[in-house]
Amino acid sequence: MSTAVSFATTAHIRDACLCLHAQRAARALGRRFDDALRPLGLTSGQFSLLMALNRPEPAAMSAVARLLAMDRTTLTAALKVLERRGLATVAVDPEDGRGRRLSLTEAGRAGLAAAVPVWRATHAAVEATLGGVDADMLRTGLRALA
16 A cells, blocks of 8 residues: 555645645745834734733733734743833733733833834735735635634
């Protein structure tokens, strides 16, 4: 019994695999936004995390992890970078001493405010490259997968 996978199967999976296409698109989008945000000293991931913390009240770590589809360990590592830079704070949850509440500092709010116009311009440029693909339908499909 042969264990070889035919090249035709490889080509089919390469062309049809949603996971592969989503990974490739995520890496390409990440690089594009990283390049745009680099002059502000931010990565696309840091921008997303700062945006997730931009709330009227400090956010529970579990809520932010869920929103960003991150495990708590990865989120904790990302937060440490923002804390060292003075952009975010992590405090003990006053209602549950085991939990943590996350918030932006004034510097974090200022950095986010400076980054939003860059995000808007980059996002508009990305949507313009979709070649007739409805961006709202794409977002809906991506949300369904998440």
